[in-house]
Amino acid sequence: MSAVVDKPSLDRVWRWLAEVPDPEIPVVSITDLGIVREVRYDGDQLVVTVTPTYSGCPATEVIAASICSAMAARGIADARMETRLSPAWTTDWLSDDAKRKLRDYGIAPPVGLAANEQRIDLSRLSRRVPAAPVVACPRCASTNTEVLSPSGSTPCKSLYRCAACREPFDYFKCH
Amino acid sequence: MAGSARLEYLLRLGDNALILSQRLGEWCGKGPALEEDMALTNTALDLLGQARLWLSLAAEEAGDGADEDTLAYLRDDRAFRNLLLVEQPNGGYADTLVRQFLFDAWASLALRQLLGSSDAAIAAIAEKAIKEVSYHLRRSSDLVVRLGDGTARSRALLQAALDTLWPYHHELFTGDAVDAEMLARGIGFDPASLRDAWLSYVRDVLAEATLTVPSAGGWAPKGGKQGLHSEHLGKLLAEMQVLPRSHPGARW
Numbered sequence: 001m002s003a004v005v006d007k008p009s010l011d012r013v014w015r016w017l018a019e020v021p022d023p024e025i026p027v028v029s030i031t032d033l034g035i036v037r038e039v040r041y042d043g044d045q046l047v048v049t050v051t052p053t054y055s056g057c058p059a060t061e062v063i064a065a066s067i068c069s070a071m072a073a074r075g076i077a078d079a080r081m082e083t084r085l086s087p088a089w090t091t092d093w094l095s096d097d098a099k100r101k102l103r104d105y106g107i108a109p110p111v112g113l114a115a116n117e118q119r120i121d122l123s124r125l126s127r128r129v130p131a132a133p134v135v136a137c138p139r140c141a142s143t144n145t146e147v148l149s150p151s152g153s154t155p156c157k158s159l160y161r162c163a164a165c166r167e168p169f170d171y172f173k174c175h
Numbered sequence: 176m177a178g179s180a181r182l183e184y185l186l187r188l189g190d191n192a193l194i195l196s197q198r199l200g201e202w203c204g205k206g207p208a209l210e211e212d213m214a215l216t217n218t219a220l221d222l223l224g225q226a227r228l229w230l231s232l233a234a235e236e237a238g239d240g241a242d243e244d245t246l247a248y249l250r251d252d253r254a255f256r257n258l259l260l261v262e263q264p265n266g267g268y269a270d271t272l273v274r275q276f277l278f279d280a281w282a283s284l285a286l287r288q289l290l291g292s293s294d295a296a297i298a299a300i301a302e303k304a305i306k307e308v309s310y311h312l313r314r315s316s317d318l319v320v321r322l323g324d325g326t327a328r329s330r331a332l333l334q335a336a337l338d339t340l341w342p343y344h345h346e347l348f349t350g351d352a353v354d355a356e357m358l359a360r361g362i363g364f365d366p367a368s369l370r371d372a373w374l375s376y377v378r379d380v381l382a383e384a385t386l387t388v389p390s391a392g393g394w395a396p397k398g399g400k401q402g403l404h405s406e407h408l409g410k411l412l413a414e415m416q417v418l419p420r421s422h423p424g425a426r427w
Contacts (some may be wrong), residue, residue, distance in 0.1 A: 007334040008291075052303075054221060054307065055221055055223075055224025055225045055227070055228060055303055055304060055307060056220035056221050056223045056224025056225070056227075057220075057224065058220075064224060064347075067258075073180070084226070085299040085300060085302065085303050086298070086299035086302050087302070088302045088303045088306060089303075090306075092309075107251075114306075125280060125283060125284065125312075125372060125373075125376035125378060126374075127288075127316055127376075127379060127383070147215055147240075148210070149209070149210035149214070150210075150214065150314060151210070151214040151216075151217040151218075152217075153211065153213075155217055155221065159210075165178060175306060
């Protein structure tokens, strides 16, 4: 039977993957985050290549399970996930749509490009620290904000506070 | 565990991350402030993720049914290849911070070298890890400056921690036959070649922190990379390994 059923096109598979939510921040999908790097068929088996956000992010394994169950629900029983480490994931891959969704959800999206922030002088370590980004409050849009804790509730976030509306909020770090 | 030089090398990289992660995890719920508790455990989580990548690669090299879990949970202390520095006890917050600072500066330099490794799998893990370690180094350097150039009490605690941990930095730059083979194959680097850059950075930060760099020479303990550890590692492993050792094959 499987021989006579057409395999879903890769475009369709991409659209399905765009409906798989991130387990920690469900308003954004795994494609919004830029962690799906490639989709292809290996014979009849669908292969989805993803890259982890942070090395220790516990969401990675949940994402793998979500992909396989989302594909199974759409009739693709034979799917596997591959992990690709290089190039390393960066928040530069977040779509504009993803940044808007994060803001609407109450999380300030990354400011600036990691490619610029993290350019490293390979010859010598330096304490030259890039100026802290100006992060706008996702609730009142004031830029009068301050960092409360560089480490936040998940590896990808810092905790900030808005001095205008006094609300604390998460900032999705530029990485 | 006798194995190829590449296996030894991967175990060293993985065990550094694993053992330091376990140490930092001991702070969970006990940090001196909520923000620090989160920072210590976030760092532990990054390092645990890196350890899983290195040890999974080591397990592929080892074959014989090894995987990241058997390497983490079923080896005895003599089979661990981490630097003595990372197994040192947490002590007080100052001791933990200084240990982290000395390690982060070294790890940043070491991972930069590995970005250019001829071994694509090693270069890829280094590329992933260096972004996280750069964040760790920024934090540990900032805190060393803030607490060193802080109150008389915080400065004294940091200086004491620095004096205690300083001897362990020698091992970071001491190579052996494994390092030599990895260098010759274009996979690794010469540990001694990192010393000047490390010292230069560490001295800059310590100067800004108004701390005194301990004098050169003196006691230089080593052996961790070859499996000869301090008494502290066995106790750490006893806690880390007790569940999978007591209940073989246990699953969540």
